Amino acid sequence: MAGILVYALHDDEGNFNKNSLGAISEAAKLAGEVGGDAAALVVGDIADDACASLGNYGAAKVYRAKSVPEGLAQPIVDAMAKVIQDNGLSYALFGGGLLGFEIGAGLTARLNAGVTMEVTAVKVQDGKLVAERPILQDSQIADVGYVGEPGIIISRLNAFDAKESGGSAEVIDIEVELSAWSTKATMVQRGEQRGADVNIEDADILVGGGRGLGAAEGFKMCEELADSMGGAVAATRAVVDAGWYPYAAQIGQTGKTVAPKLYLAAGVSGAIQHKVGMQNSENILAINKDPNAPIFEFSDLGVVGDLHKIVPKLTEAIKAKKGG
Amino acid sequence: MKICVLVKEVPDAAVQKRIDPGTMRLDRGGEKNLNPFDTHALEAAMQIREGGVIPVEEIVAVTMGPESAYRALTKAVSLGADRSVHLSDGALAGSDVCATGYSLAKVLESESPDLVLLGQQSDDGECYTIGAVVADHLQMPSLTQVIKIDVSEGKLRCERQAEYGYDTVEVELPAVISVGDAINEPRYPSLKAIMGAKKKPKDEKSIGDVGIDAGMVGADGSKTTVIALNPPPPKEAGEIIEDEDTNETVEKIVAWLDERKLI
Ligand SMILES: Cc1cc2nc3c(=O)[nH]c(=O)nc-3n(C[C@H](O)[C@H](O)[C@H](O)COP(=O)(O)OP(=O)(O)OC[C@H]3O[C@@H](n4cnc5c(N)ncnc54)[C@H](O)[C@@H]3O)c2cc1C
Ligand SMILES: Cc1cc2nc3c(=O)[nH]c(=O)nc-3n(C[C@H](O)[C@H](O)[C@H](O)COP(=O)(O)OP(=O)(O)OC[C@H]3O[C@@H](n4cnc5c(N)ncnc54)[C@H](O)[C@@H]3O)c2cc1C
Numbered sequence: 001m002a003g004i005l006v007y008a009l010h011d012d013e014g015n016f017n018k019n020s021l022g023a024i025s026e027a028a029k030l031a032g033e034v035g036g037d038a039a040a041l042v043v044g045d046i047a048d049d050a051c052a053s054l055g056n057y058g059a060a061k062v063y064r065a066k067s068v069p070e071g072l073a074q075p076i077v078d079a080m081a082k083v084i085q086d087n088g089l090s091y092a093l094f095g096g097g098l099l100g101f102e103i104g105a106g107l108t109a110r111l112n113a114g115v116t117m118e119v120t121a122v123k124v125q126d127g128k129l130v131a132e133r134p135i136l137q138d139s140q141i142a143d144v145g146y147v148g149e150p151g152i153i154i155s156r157l158n159a160f161d162a163k164e165s166g167g168s169a170e171v172i173d174i175e176v177e178l179s180a181w182s183t184k185a186t187m188v189q190r191g192e193q194r195g196a197d198v199n200i201e202d203a204d205i206l207v208g209g210g211r212g213l214g215a216a217e218g219f220k221m222c223e224e225l226a227d228s229m230g231g232a233v234a235a236t237r238a239v240v241d242a243g244w245y246p247y248a249a250q251i252g253q254t255g256k257t258v259a260p261k262l263y264l265a266a267g268v269s270g271a272i273q274h275k276v277g278m279q280n281s282e283n284i285l286a287i288n289k290d291p292n293a294p295i296f297e298f299s300d301l302g303v304v305g306d307l308h309k310i311v312p313k314l315t316e317a318i319k320a321k322k323g324g
Numbered sequence: 325m326k327i328c329v330l331v332k333e334v335p336d337a338a339v340q341k342r343i344d345p346g347t348m349r350l351d352r353g354g355e356k357n358l359n360p361f362d363t364h365a366l367e368a369a370m371q372i373r374e375g376g377v378i379p380v381e382e383i384v385a386v387t388m389g390p391e392s393a394y395r396a397l398t399k400a401v402s403l404g405a406d407r408s409v410h411l412s413d414g415a416l417a418g419s420d421v422c423a424t425g426y427s428l429a430k431v432l433e434s435e436s437p438d439l440v441l442l443g444q445q446s447d448d449g450e451c452y453t454i455g456a457v458v459a460d461h462l463q464m465p466s467l468t469q470v471i472k473i474d475v476s477e478g479k480l481r482c483e484r485q486a487e488y489g490y491d492t493v494e495v496e497l498p499a500v501i502s503v504g505d506a507i508n509e510p511r512y513p514s515l516k517a518i519m520g521a522k523k524k525p526k527d528e529k530s531i532g533d534v535g536i537d538a539g540m541v542g543a544d545g546s547k548t549t550v551i552a553l554n555p556p557p558p559k560e561a562g563e564i565i566e567d568e569d570t571n572e573t574v575e576k577i578v579a580w581l582d583e584r585k586l587i
Pocket of ligand 2: 114115133135136144330331359361365387389420421424428441442443446448449451452454455548
């Protein structure tokens with residue numbers, strides 16, 4: 001039976017990740033086409049009804065490994081490898097993020113299985129799954145098929161929408177024996193929120209700052225520009241990792257997903273992991289000194305120039321226009 | 325301790341990368357360079373050595389790739405590695421992640437490192453997965469995208485950003501760690517180091533030397549196949565303004581914003 005197993009990531013409160021729910025819905029659709037079921041794997045002590053609720057997104061079965069901790073990849077590789085092998089499943093599907101990359105890669109080694117990543121769509125050809133994998137800065141899309149089973153599919157953030165279909169999943173508890181090396185990493189602290197708790201998700205206008213700002217102080221310029229338009233300020237991972245701006249303001253694969261009326265990027269290169277969190281903005285305006293910056297490939301207005309010259313003058317001009 | 329750093333040769337950033345429609349593989353013609361993300365892994369190794377908490381006997385740069393890839397190793401050595409290992413064999417051509425991870429694990433096995441460091445991603449394949457594949461084969465704990473490493477006897481304390489914020493994780497050695505580019509600012513090689521790099525020991529290995537099963541590598545041993553290449557869906561090209569006179573540029577931006585009722 002061509003079953004598909006999805007890893008259902010959750011936070012410390014037990015809330016399932018939106019991208020995992022999207023992956024379950026996609027798996028249910030695909031399983032229907034190849035003649036099988038979608039199943040989900042949940043680790044940790046998550047309540048029966050919470051697990052069963054994954055049926056609402058299309059999971060027929062939920063395998064729960066209560067004793068396996070959430071948050072680190074290798075114990076989850078042990079659990080997923082067991083479920084795939086015991087039940088002869090054909091594919092594993094991950095929603096975008098970070099852990100899915102690590103677990104999917106671990107399964108590749110463990111099960112000697114093919115893997116694709118950054119997948120934006122999956123289709124069925126001759127009864128098998130084929131992954132659409134954008135490559136080389138999204139300049140081409142490779143259709144990738146699998147040799148043998150299982151096949152591992154790691155999708156791009158927000159590739160699949162969660163669809164509520166009604167229904168409840170059968171919850172099956174499993175015992176997993178952890179590999180020796182899976183117990184050698186321990187979580188000391190999970191999900192630390194660095195910096196102030198800012199809200200970027202409700203803003204109609206966002207000014208996104210990147211490494212091109214040159215220093216933490218550069219964000220003042222962004223804040224003044226955002227203020228002039230009644231907007232908020234967002235950031236890339238590069239500057240959040242550098243401690244220039246709060247994590248709560250980060251857009252992208254391991255940050256927030258936004259879709260404001262205007263996203264104005266200053267000194268942001270437009271890496272895929274950033275793009276996936278803001279590409280649905282209604283209008284994208286980018287200021288970057290490098291004419292070859294990837295962000296210009298998906299901007300509505302691209303300004304090639306030095307942000308230090310342009311941003312302050314732009315702020316003044318907008319203020320003047322609003323005042324006049 | 326002994327640190328192995330995985331390094332890869334990739335097309336230079338200035339080269340327009342393309343897939344050869346005949347082989348469905350990356351066209352590796354043109355200028356090549358050491359994968360920029362791997363310089364952070366080398367720098368991390370150097371900082372662990374210079375930090376002095378745990379004595380580092382040796383830093384070894386390891387690559388798998390065609391003959392030309394020795395240049396990535398030479399560069400790695402000029403950045404601080406003591407010697408290098410080059411796994412090169414015609415049978416490896418066309419390996420996917422599954423096959424590449426297995427092969428690299430085999431070379432690493434023959435080196436018995438206490439720590440394997442690698443980059444967050446390669447600049448060409450961008451698969452982000454090699455670290456975790458290698459780790460499972462080596463039966464070592466692993467973590468990717470690490471931006472801070474504190475070393476102590478027998479273990480590392482690592483920080484990295486995941487889906488819900490920053491995680492702090494303790495990892496026992498031996499371990500496989502991929503580092504994010506925020507972990508450090510890689511140094512430039514000194515002229516002396518560049519001159520000396522060619523003289524540092526370099527091992528050439530074929531698949532037989534490290535016990536790689538030929539059936540599990542190369543295009544034939546790979547578990548994925550590229551069936552087709554398609555262009556992305558067409559998208560309307562955006563407008564571009566070159567900033568020559570900033571007052572004029574700003575006027576154009578304001579007009580653009582105004583037209584869309586954004587201000
Ligand atoms: C697993 C994983 C997850 C990730 N998650 C995220 C995520 O959630 N969010 C995210 O943003 N990234 C994420 N990244 C990182 C991502 O790949 C990029 O490294 C990051 O987005 C780059 O940030 P940046 O654009 O600020 O910096 P850079 O890529 O360094 O770009 C800086 C840009 O500024 C321009 N510039 C420099 N000076 C000036 C100037 N004076 N005027 C105008 N322009 C200037 C440069 O031309 C350049 O294009 C992730 C990466 C991985 C591997
Ligand atoms: C455009 C493109 C798309 C591809 N897509 C897929 C795919 O979907 N699935 C698949 O299975 N394969 C794919 N491949 C093949 C894959 O890139 C190669 O197998 C590659 O050797 C490993 O992936 P990576 O370099 O992208 O690894 P990443 O995981 O991005 O690399 C991380 C780090 O691993 C180390 N590393 C990687 N390769 C080597 C090496 N040869 N020697 C030493 N260290 C190394 C480096 O330190 C690097 O920083 C693709 C290749 C290309 C060019």
